[in-house]
Amino acid sequence: MVEQFAGSDEATMALPTITPRTPTVVVDEAHIVYRVHMGAAAAGSAAASLRRLIKRTSAPNVREVHAVKGITFTAYRGEAIGLIGSNGSGKSTLLRAIAGLLPVDRGAIYAQGQPSLLGVNAALLNDLSGERNVTLGCLAMGMRPDEVARLTPEIIEFSGINQRGDFASLPMRTYSSGMAARLRFAIAAAKKHEVLLIDEALATGDKGFRKRSEQRVRELRESAGTVFLVSHQLSSIRDTCERTIWLESGELRMDGPTDEVIRAYESFSNGK
Numbered sequence: 523m524v525e526q527f528a529g530s531d532e533a534t535m536a537l538p539t540i541t542p543r544t545p546t547v548v549v550d551e552a553h554i555v556y557r558v559h560m561g562a563a564a565a566g567s568a569a570a571s572l573r574r575l576i577k578r579t580s581a582p583n584v585r586e587v588h589a590v591k592g593i594t595f596t597a598y599r600g601e602a603i604g605l606i607g608s609n610g611s612g613k614s615t616l617l618r619a620i621a622g623l624l625p626v627d628r629g630a631i632y633a634q635g636q637p638s639l640l641g642v643n644a645a646l647l648n649d650l651s652g653e654r655n656v657t658l659g660c661l662a663m664g665m666r667p668d669e670v671a672r673l674t675p676e677i678i679e680f681s682g683i684n685q686r687g688d689f690a691s692l693p694m695r696t697y698s699s700g701m702a703a704r705l706r707f708a709i710a711a712a713k714k715h716e717v718l719l720i721d722e723a724l725a726t727g728d729k730g731f732r733k734r735s736e737q738r739v740r741e742l743r744e745s746a747g748t749v750f751l752v753s754h755q756l757s758s759i760r761d762t763c764e765r766t767i768w769l770e771s772g773e774l775r776m777d778g779p780t781d782e783v784i785r786a787y788e789s790f791s792n793g794k
């Protein structure tokens with residue numbers, strides 16, 4: 523006999539309301555390998571190269587660096603995810619692969635829309651003024667010219683480059699590395715991104731800029747995007763992200779609530 527649940531009071535009350543979460547990035551068993559060419563000297567003769575070509579073996583002068591080793595996770599709309607780990611653990615490599623700038627060797631990465639990696643998408647030109655770079659960067663992100671004109675003063679104000687004089691009209695080569703990084707962040711953050719990838723950008727500014735940019739990351743997250751933030755500045759991660767992924771030697775060590783993951787990472791780092 524088939525049990526009838528529909529219509530029973532008990533069954534109606536027991537049903538929880540589940541809001542479906544929308545995945546924006548799916549990383550499935552991803553492996554990323556750099557191949558470093560060590561120069562022609564070690565390659566040997568032309569005959570040896572031909573033999574390798576026929577036998578499909580790799581050249582002895584190519585060294586492989588297995589930077590990301592079988593990482594799997596799913597990011598959802600509305601999340602801000604911190605990426606932490608020791609130097610060389612694969613954080614930047616993973617971000618670059620999510621942005622589509624590096625191929626995966628095995629596994630797969632799926633992303634909604636075109637993820638924007640801060641600092642690369644906004645390729646700034648040293649000989650142009652900050653203001654011209656704002657225009658170019660915004661147009662490159664697909665904004666309309668009238669939108670760019672309206673947003674330019676806001677972007678310059680946000681970056682704080684004019685705090686010590688009119689630097690916006692000077693060529694970018696006259697900027698300190700911190701000022702350039704702030705301008706890049708300000709340009710990228712002016713647009714609503716489906717997936718925004720930020721690599722250490724918040725660490726470059728002074729305290730006032732850091733507060734402003736953390737606030738902006740929160741706004742971007744609320745406007746339904748997903749934000750990834752790579753930083754060694756654990757306080758930035760704590761203030762901005764509710765979920766954190768810890769990588770170590772290319773492997774995923776932990777993925778969970780920021781406080782728990784940072785606590786585990788700190789005790790690992792203190793014991794090193």
Ligand SMILES: Nc1ncnc2c1ncn2[C@@H]1O[C@H](COP(=O)(O)OP(=O)(O)OP(=O)(O)O)[C@@H](O)[C@H]1O
Nearest residue numbers: 556558587589607608609610611612613614615616
């Ligand atoms: N262009 C490259 N060619 C070859 N190997 C690379 C390249 N870039 C990074 N690597 C190697 O890949 C590994 C991961 O580097 P990655 O920069 O992703 O680490 P990270 O966690 O971002 O480090 P950090 O915290 O120091 O910025 C390291 O072993 C590094 O030496």
